[in-house]
Amino acid sequence: MSNYHNPVMLQECIEALNIRPDGTYVDVTFGGGGHSREIIKHLNQDGRLLSFDQDADAQQNLIDDKRFTFVDQNFRYLKSFTRLHNAVPVDGILADLGVSSYQFDQAERGFSIRFDAELDMRMNQSAELTAKQVVNTYAEADLHRIFGVYGEIQNAKSLARTITVARLNGPINTIADLKNTIAGLIPRGKENKYLAQVFQALRIEVNQELEALKEFLTQSAEVLASGGRLVIMSYHSLEDRLVKNFIAKGKFSGEVEKDFYGNDQKPLEAVSRGAITATDEEIKQNNRARSAKLRIAVKK
Missing domain, CATH: 1.10.150.170 (Putative methyltransferase TM0872, insert domain)
Known part of the structure; x- marks a missing residue:
């Protein structure tokens, strides 16, 4: 697995999820399984983890654990497959967007x-x-x-x-x-x-990365339990802008909508002020961390 992908800001992601030992969590970008393995360490026998990945190569890294369910799909189908596996509502969702180190290193993939x-x-x-x-x-x-x-x-x-x-x-x-x-x-x-x-x-x-991200974000707000966490790491401004806007406004452009009483109509609340970035030490060890931005939100 270590050859597959070195997870960026691993501890920050786990802390951001604020894991309940008996909770249900979703890692929508399984890849080498680094984040998923760490999530499972924090679960007791009643906890559950669903992990999504559309890349067949990710299946080399599956976790042998009865609490773990692998879904070989794009995360744009989050709602359908969490429902299919009777996992709604979920207590936390993690996404590490973009291309993994492994995918970049496989010459024939053309990345x-x-x-x-x-x-x-x-x-x-x-x-x-x-x-x-x-x-x-x-x-x-x-x-x-x-x-x-x-x-x-x-x-x-x-x-x-x-x-x-x-x-x-x-x-x-x-x-x-x-x-x-x-x-x-x-x-x-x-x-x-x-x-x-x-x-x-x-x-x-x-x-279709940006379309898939928009669909995923909209569905994530629907499948999260009240108080559940959404933790997203992005690597370029186009993705980060969509994530930032959705957390701040509940939509991707325009101003936040208000109800009859003037209250903001948005499902999520930002947990961190602005994006969290990797430490200088981590960037030295893993160049991919240089452009990473981590945003955390909680379902109201």
Whole structure:
């Protein structure tokens, strides 16, 4: 498991869940099972843990414990599957968003700019849409939108244009093909950052990450028990903004709605002021912790 993924801010996440030994908890991003194993340590024989993961590789790490239930689904189906397993309401939900170290390190998955491989980027390996299809079949306007919104890339329009012109001469199938195609657009000295933004944009589109996150957040408020905790760690501003807005307003944009008496109509209350970040010591040991932001909320 340690080779799979080194969980970021593990102790902070466990403390944030405020675990009741006989409670029911959900880890919606099982991965290497690091967070799940730690949650189970805090449960007695009456406690329960459900863990979700859509990546078949995560099933290498299953926990042999009668209190543990694995759900091989995307967390956007949280409500359906917690109901199916008769686990509603739950006392706490943990999400560690983004791509695991293990997924980045598997060259053939196509997540990392460090390797050459097919442009894949599917978290669910049985899903149909791949990064190769996005790059080779999406209209220029759609590529422009994806790179601009999901990658926050400044020359997104030129990038989309360059790709659509280049693919007329033949498909862009691999990471090397894509890098060579867009080499002339990459700002000098910022190669890694720029390519990471391009890959982030493609990955978010392939996996519908922001749509799935919105669905999950809305459902999390519905399945949590009163006083239950929602603990979410995100790694880029697009995710963090959705989480922050939902906790603060009960929705993703606009102002918080009020009832007839002027009370805020929102299901959650922030527990921590602002986001919690990793210590300098942890960042030294695990570079992935550098961009992590942890937000905690409680169901009213």
